[in-house]
Amino acid sequence: MKALRRFIVRPQLPDQLAPLGGLIRNLRWSWHSPSQDLFTDIDPELWQRLEGDPVKLLGAVSKDRLEQLAADPAFLERMHALDADLQAYLTAPRWYQQQTQLAGAQGAGELPAGIAYFSMEFGITEVLPNYSGGLGILAGDHLKSASDLGLPLVGVGLLYRFGYFWQSLSADGWQTEHYPAHDPQGLPLELVRAADGSELTVSVPMPGGREMTARIWRADVGRVPLLLLDTDIEANDDELRHTTDKLYGGDQNHRIKQELLLGIGGVRAVQAFNELNGRAPAEVFHMNEGHAGFLGLTRMRELHAERGLSWGEALAAVRAGTVFTTHTPVPAGIDRFPTDLVRHYFDPDEQGNSRLLPGLPVADMLALGAEDDPDRFNMAHMGFRTAQRANGVAKLHGAVSREMFADLYPGFDTAEVPIGSVTNGVHLPTWAAREMYQVAGDMSGWQDLASADEWPxxxxxxxxxxxxxxxxxxxxxxxxxxxxxxxxxxxxxxxxxxxxxxxxxxxxxxxxxxxxxxxxxxxxxxxxxxxxxxxxxxxxxxxxxxxxxxxxxxxxxxxxxxxxxxxxxxxxxxxxxxxxxxxxxxxxxxxxxxxxxxxxxxxxxxxxxxxxxxxxxxxxxxxxxxxxxxxxxxxxxxxxxxxxxxxxxxxxxxxxxxxxxxxxxxxxxxxxxxxxxxxxxxxxxxxxxxxxxxxxxxxxGPRVQATRMVRDYVQGYYGPAARAVHAFGPDLAGTKEFAAWQHAVRAAWPQVRVMHVDTSGVGQDPSLGNVMTVRAYLDLAGLTEKDVLVQVVTGTVDGNEELSDTALVDMTYVGNGDGHRFQADVPLERSGPIGYTVRVVPANPHLASVAEMGLVTTASADAQPR
Structure with missing residues (x-):
């Protein structure tokens, strides 16, 4: 006989064992050996049979055994010591707090008070099967290491009722997939509740006047809360309830609903959660792959509705505080949706504005994901266009990504494409066997392994x-x-x-x-x-x-x-x-x-x-x-x-x-x-x-750790993003000025040209050690010398006059005359066929890269010497 319904009955712990609940609810136990040892001693046979799942353990252990433990002084002493250790871990200043104080003392600018990290999957522990592979494990290790370092970070993802599949083999060796349902009540999760005790929910408008509503589950990953959105609730119709059924399951229509929920619903969940818990608002938003790309659009919509910012102003503000990490070295791995499908969900009204995100023009939203194929909307392209800082996940991958996405920055050498790299890492306490963790401590001198740069x-x-x-x-x-x-x-x-x-x-x-x-x-x-x-x-x-x-x-x-x-x-x-x-x-x-x-x-x-x-x-x-x-x-x-x-x-x-x-x-x-x-x-x-x-x-050892990776993100991406946000000012006046400047530059740029270029100092027979003086005369089409950066580009030249292995020398503005006049001294430091030209790019303190706006003017063949 089959059950009509199923549910999980959680045990009522004796008062003496109350701290045990907190130790189990915080997933630090998944990488903390002393906590695992405590759980093992509750019932060693059960712990092994339940594959190290403490939630299931408490659901299966007998009431008599719990009462026995409640009267065991040795067990209680260990439990209270571990509870105190956890509280110290959750509250004591760590590396990030030290860096914040150091940055303030050195006047280097503030680090972000809040960071939101979005990923389609998170691999924290097999007890929470919400991952498929490397991307999710990386995201889980990012959260664990952020916790170890003390970052004020919130993770955001989706809760999948069936997760990814478990795999078996048929008799002839063919893979077979199975999708067992996971009851959230049996997972190490808690519902996030509003101040009145009701379930906290977020909604995303759907075409036809429907709403996709999601409740929010919370997993505590050490100091880091992980928010997981779940649409399997009665407020949704059957189609929308299944939005969070499977990880990477379904067709493109199903997938785009998941990504709209992650990006748009996820931003709203973070904001509601932070406000509810008195946490600082997120200043930096990190997209782990393009799945969460829609988060930029909902943030733009809020700035438009609440601050009155125009499209360009809102985009500039959002870009400043957004980081995008690409994991995809091949075009086939990028999420690309039919443009008509995206337009359907953006739901344009009669004026061409979106009903999904009221006030935002659908044509401009679609342009963020545009690519060569007008029938495709590219989530990676949207990621790059809505994030001022982007990176690959290894040095070689950064180089591959710069080449792969070079078409987004025409006129610039591949090396100048604004995609950096942060090499991935793994979480040492999770992945090192206990014995090897001890070896790591001996090799490092038992420094704080979360921040040790060397094991000497x-x-x-x-x-x-x-x-x-x-x-x-x-x-x-x-x-x-x-x-x-x-x-x-x-x-x-x-x-x-x-x-x-x-x-x-x-x-x-x-x-x-x-x-x-x-x-x-x-x-x-x-x-x-x-x-x-x-x-x-x-x-x-x-x-x-x-x-x-x-x-x-x-x-x-x-x-x-x-x-x-x-x-x-x-x-x-x-x-x-x-x-x-x-x-x-x-x-x-x-x-x-x-x-x-x-x-x-x-x-x-x-x-x-x-x-x-x-x-x-x-x-x-x-x-x-x-x-x-x-x-x-x-x-x-x-x-x-x-x-x-x-x-x-x-x-x-x-x-x-x-x-x-x-x-x-x-x-x-x-x-x-x-x-x-x-x-x-x-x-x-x-x-x-x-x-x-x-x-x-x-x-x-110290180089492959995720703590090294997260420190690299803080210093190379999160910190600069926060400073870019702060530079706009609390009233965003700087954003409006910057957007107006960008508009003026884009309008003028087609008329910006290099009129004349001449040189002196090398004579008829240039040789190594000579210094070439280059002068350029520009028509800036109404822009000023402060709006541009003028550079001499030198390099090896081939038979087609193409430059390679180029070097740049900035030119100095030396006054007006026949056009804006710039000059630079360029030492000749290599032999062989050498060529040069002069280029002009926009310049502004709010730009993170000269290639950011995708604008460059190069001296043409008719820019003859005067």
Missing amino acids: YADRVDNERIWTLRNTLRSRLVQMARRVVKKSWLQRGATEVELGWTDTVLDPEILTIGFARRVSTYKRLTLMLRDPERLKRILLDPERPVQMVIAGKAHPADDGGKRFMQEMVRFADDPEIRHRILFLPDYDMGMASVLCAGADVWLNNPIRPQEASGTSGMKAALNGVLNLSISDGWWDELYDGRDGWTIPTSGVADENRRDDLEAAALYDLVESRVVPLFYDRQDGRPDGWLDMIRHTLSYL
Whole structure:
């Protein structure tokens, strides 16, 4: 008999155990080992069976056991000590508060009093299954590290009733998706309530006079509140109720409703939450990918309605305080909606203004997402156009992004495209095994690991200790893999009597390579299978064997990814090698923590440069795992020759030949360098291998942390964004002046020209060391010399007179005469064919980049010397 309804009954804790509720409600326990130990001791068997979920634990533990704990002085003492520790963590000044005081003392400008961080998914813990992969894990680590550093940050996302799918395999190795429903009452969440006790809700207008209403759930991630919007409420009709059903599910109509809710509803949720809790309003808004791009529009609408700002004024104000992070190195990964679909939801009235965001002109809103295809609205383009500061997630990815989006800034060299980079990081307490966290403390001298820039004491950790830990972590992986592979075969239709072999798969003593990530084309799951016989020989070598543990999920709609996975599963099913290579289904945070720690080598072989960052290798590195990777993402900048191995890239255009060459290079590295180093033993230990581990930990440890990443955002993005907002003044008078200036510059720019250019000082035979004096005479079309920056551009020149490897020298205004006159002395510092020209760009203190307005005038061939 099936239940008509289901609900969660939460236990009533004895008064003596009241602090236990607070320890469970704050998700700091997910990275705080002493809290986890306390929960384990409530009922060790239940804790293991419920996979470390304290909410479920309290729902399952007996009343007698709770009363027993309430009378246990030792347990109560530990609980109160942990409660006091949590309160100190939540309230004591941390790195951010120190930086705020330092900035004030140095007159460097204020840091933001409030930051709002928007993401489509957040991976905090497997207990809160609101993520699919790397983007969500990165967002979760961002929140945890922001908490550790003391940032006044609020996270904003959606609560998915079915989350992402859990994965199983069919008998023939095909991925099967399952979507179990998650009851919010059984998750570590609390409803946000208004002052009168009612549910706090936000609404987003829909076409046809409907309203999409969402209630707000709160998860406490240490010091950081995470707000999750949920449309599964009676106020919505069936269609709108399903808006937050699945992460990355449904068609484009479903997806755009999710993104409207995240962007527009999310801003309203942050504002209501901050006001309700007496928090400072958010000054900086951070979009983690383009999914939240509509947040800029709703903020513009508020400035228009409440401050009377025009479209241009509101856009300038919003841009100043907005940061946009792109994670997408390929155009296919960008959200692009049909323009007519976006226009439908903007819902224009007879005057062409939006009913969704009253007062804003639909044509101008659509222009923010415009691209070459007029039938497509590009969310990344809107992100760049509504954020004054943008970044990729590794240095190489920043360079790729500058090239990818160069068309948004015509006339500027790719290097000048205003997209920087902040290399991703991972949260050390979450991803380092407990034993390795202790090693990190010893290597850092037990500094505050959230803000330590270096771990200078690597020699304090001897080889024996490292080797013992690595053997322990590898053994844990083997035990976990045996359980998972047996469960998977049972799901695929095998019987218990057939599966005795699963008890002995893998060997805790031999070299173990890990590979786990989202299964998509560019990540090349099956590159290792290009020469299957050679791979078999590597795995089955009788003297120096190798084993591999592989995991990952393909998007439900990605049949190509599923075929790659099926090919790998079928290879691993071969009885000849199935004890040496395993595919583990249903990869999640729990599995990742064991796999990333237990492997000896972490393999990553994407198509360069299509890996934006690739943070799984960072998690592995924090556990002393050596990376074996294509030079892409974070590895491109942090590989130093002693922290692992780089797989050579071929550079050939033919995809099959490229993959053959790079697979062969992978096999060669494993056979000639990785395997010998691991099995070269002195006194039973591979000391050469252990020296690389020690260097990896001490060198990469402080560099791959998310706390380093968040500090980079504070110093390079959040701080400058806050100062840009403050520069406009509390009444936004500066915004109006800046917008008026922009309007005047745009109107005048078509007539701005360089009339004449002449030079002196180099004679008939220029040589190194000469100084060339360049003079330019400009028609500024009514603008003043303060409105522009005039520069000499020099560089190597080719047969088509194109400049490359350019350098810029700013010119000085030297007075009027025949046009505005500018001059600069340019030293000749390189030989060969050198060319030069003069360019003009807008200049204003409120601009973050010379390319920001996309305006540049360059001297043309008719700008002859006087």
